[in-house]
Amino acid sequence: MENTKTIYDIAKEAGVSASTVSRVVNHKPGIHEETRKKVQALLEKYNYIPNEAARGLVTQSSRIIGILIEDIRVAHHTESAYVIEQEMTRLGYTCITLSTGPDPRKKADCIRILEQRRVEGVILMGSMFGTREVEDSIREHLPHVPIAMVNGALDLPNVYAVLSDEERGLEECASLLIGRGRRCLAFVEDLETPSNHKKRRGFQTAMLRQGVPQESQWIYFAYQKPGEDADPEHTIRRGRETTRKILAEHPEVDGILYSVDLLAIGGLEELKAQGRNVPGDVAVLGVDNTLYGTICTPRLTTLDNKLVEVSRNACRMLLDALEKKDISHRMLLPTEIIQRETT
């Protein structure tokens, strides 16, 4: 902190009291124009900037927003975090953005860090936050802080949820393929998250409607190996391996729906390696509408779950909650199928 000037230093040099300086800094009315000028000049001379910690202590407001993300390296999380940070910064808040990782204990640690900094609001991004452990953590450490969840939900009075209607989205994806004559569809689920569960349910609903009972549906899980993190390359590899398994067990498959784009990218690789034509032999579909889908060959058809829009709304919702507006606790946003070359 070295030699940073305080309002007292400024006050002394200006020959006024600290409160006068404070008033000038905060643009309060009722100050003689001359003294205001004099003080203002000194503030600029020393590049004075108030210490937010001290200010927050007396105003009882930190002007800090906490953003908890499972893993900011995940492409759609990055963009969401960006959007929220920009908007919050624009409004004078400072964001503390933390990647929590999958471990519930690390999530709890991050929540404690936010409490320590006395955040005024929190954004939770990623559906792995909708767990019992997180719920307890919030109840204990942030019971009165408004919290907005991006594509996740928790039943707590201070928690608001904005969700992407992925269940319906995946139902439509499956219907699309069925409508084009595909009969042997498989679904690959990424992780055991509420979000991915919902996608699976959407798939299952569509299949059921086709007369395929649940027990004969081809549902696969691209499980993470223990200790493996969300590194995108791993996800691709898992998509590849799972696809290999599908092709071995059900060579007649003619359509695969993956719960995230990166898995589909891996699938594409495996299909190509095995000489299957996409979409001729097998149609492929991802979720997230990431940039990856426009780069791979053939370009990937994907379900855009509109996570950026979801984030924008979560941000808005949190701001409304901070202003004590009364708002609904839940919002559901529609998805959109982006048709490209794999279907």
Add this chain to the structure above:
Amino acid sequence: MENTKTIYDIAKEAGVSASTVSRVVNHKPGIHEETRKKVQALLEKYNYIPNEAARGLVTQSSRIIGILIEDIRVAHHTESAYVIEQEMTRLGYTCITLSTGPDPRKKADCIRILEQRRVEGVILMGSMFGTREVEDSIREHLPHVPIAMVNGALDLPNVYAVLSDEERGLEECASLLIGRGRRCLAFVEDLETPSNHKKRRGFQTAMLRQGVPQESQWIYFAYQKPGEDADPEHTIRRGRETTRKILAEHPEVDGILYSVDLLAIGGLEELKAQGRNVPGDVAVLGVDNTLYGTICTPRLTTLDNKLVEVSRNACRMLLDALEKKDISHRMLLPTEIIQRETT
């Protein structure tokens, strides 16, 4: 802040003084085991967590690190930010991560925000920070705060730089192509940053050694349109357009080096569209070793500038500076060519 307990509340209920509670909280020695137990129990009962702002005010340390990134959505920045945030968090620091955008004034705003929060150290990521405006801003607002730059440099006593030796890297890339008989090479530069200048210089050195004088070298600039941001899709489009221009002006081109992967991705698209075989007719080379390069077809040969490693070192350097260790102000790290299918 509602009803958060303070050490006074705890002290009163425990029948001790606030300082005793403070001592327990901070694990200071010299406390009777019994009173420690009693206080500890209450701390846990109320989930007490100290207010860092108040603590920082008296200890004169915020335990906050500022991370300024030009745009966190840029793939390699994301990963670098992740690495640094994880390490800093592990060591008990809290990170404030801000995407500044290209505008120098917004960069200055962000620097002011960091001063306002009295950060103890700063990481600057992206070579657009090596400008006069930023230098002035730092001199004015953060003259005594240790600052570590990721792949950028600034000549200030409190600034430390870790750089990727991209100049030499690109020289080697060009030499590689020349060694394989390519004679008509073009270079596409992304933005006017020191980092990209260095890449160009490396290319030029290699060409000069081949006897191609500077004025006959094919240097192209994939300029951003005014107001256009760093959205990855724009970069791909710019790569595509620039490549179209190259093919029109120099149909005999047999190798193109792009200063970033995404430009190369766009180039690949255009080459494919014009029926040029890669690498048969034209070799293609990118920089950054992003995931994109493994997803496109053919898979992209790229110069890995080791930005994650650069970031790790910048982080370590900053920590050393915070501990007043005396360290060198500059570090240069070697790059590595990742050969895949486009060369």
Add this chain to the structure above:
DNA sequence: CTGTTAGCGCATTCAC
């Protein structure tokens, strides 16, 4: 071992 006192930098009464 523990309590008292003081002060970090600032905003906010309340007098004048």
Add this chain to the structure above:
DNA sequence: GTGAATGCGCTAACAG
């Protein structure tokens, strides 16, 4: 219009 006094929550001497 302006200044003096007070306290936000906490740690750090200094006594005892």
